[in-house]
Amino acid sequence: MPAAIERSLKILECLALSRKPVTFTEINKALGNISRASLSRMLAELIEQGYVYKNDSGGCYESGYRMGIFAMSSPRSRRESLIEKYRAALKTISTEFDVTGIILENVSGIPVTVWKTQTDSSVSMAVVGAGHPNRDDLWMKILAAYDKKVMLRYNENEQKEIYTIRNHGHYFENCEIRVNFVRIGFPFFEPDNPEILAGILGIGASPLQINQENATEIINYTKELLANR
Numbered sequence: 001m002p003a004a005i006e007r008s009l010k011i012l013e014c015l016a017l018s019r020k021p022v023t024f025t026e027i028n029k030a031l032g033n034i035s036r037a038s039l040s041r042m043l044a045e046l047i048e049q050g051y052v053y054k055n056d057s058g059g060c061y062e063s064g065y066r067m068g069i070f071a072m073s074s075p076r077s078r079r080e081s082l083i084e085k086y087r088a089a090l091k092t093i094s095t096e097f098d099v100t101g102i103i104l105e106n107v108s109g110i111p112v113t114v115w116k117t118q119t120d121s122s123v124s125m126a127v128v129g130a131g132h133p134n135r136d137d138l139w140m141k142i143l144a145a146y147d148k149k150v151m152l153r154y155n156e157n158e159q160k161e162i163y164t165i166r167n168h169g170h171y172f173e174n175c176e177i178r179v180n181f182v183r184i185g186f187p188f189f190e191p192d193n194p195e196i197l198a199g200i201l202g203i204g205a206s207p208l209q210i211n212q213e214n215a216t217e218i219i220n221y222t223k224e225l226l227a228n229r
Helices: 003-017 024-030 036-049 065-071 076-097 138-144 156-168 215-227
Strands: 052-055 060-063 100-107 110-117 171-174 182-190 193-205
Touching (some): 003 024, 003 036, 003 060, 024 036, 036 052, 076 110, 076 193, 076 215, 110 138, 110 193, 138 182, 138 193, 182 215, 193 215
Antiparallel strands (some): 052 060, 100 110, 100 193, 171 182, 182 193
16 A cells, blocks of 8 residues: 555544544654654645644644545444434424424434435535534534543533533524524434434524524424424
């Protein structure tokens, strides 16, 4: 195997196995301390391709969004059963409130979008097949609220925010990811073990569809539908 490919795979393996963001020095150590210039070039290419994500504020590295396509290797029957169970509820919510809805499966600690419904006027959200491994993502924070290993990636202040997700049973994100984009996320659990997160039901819309006036109604409506699944 060519050295460049072997090293790239080693980088991806290093990031995938880490419980927290990884520094440049830590990656280089995993590769046997190659030249900094060579490692910088490889990381830049992997970042450009979407396989690696760099946190500009902290300067650390994590698995990028394209790593989610490998998570889609989870059993098809399980994925189809999740879609079958929650599709009708999500379609009802989408039509009732004119919003986009997605079903995300928890695949080896990565939320992966497996089904989507969208009205003509609702916002565009994650495509089916997209993984969301970045720690700053709303879906990853919901997963962290129910997975102690994922929670370890976050600092003390972030953990306090994540604990509120567990306490409330949802997360309301109002125009934080980008202007004019609101998201609400709800966890759902394995049928035989209510402590294990099976996936996330996500709703996205503009502030015209979801705002402070109707958010409570949407949240309560969704929780009631999920409780009857």
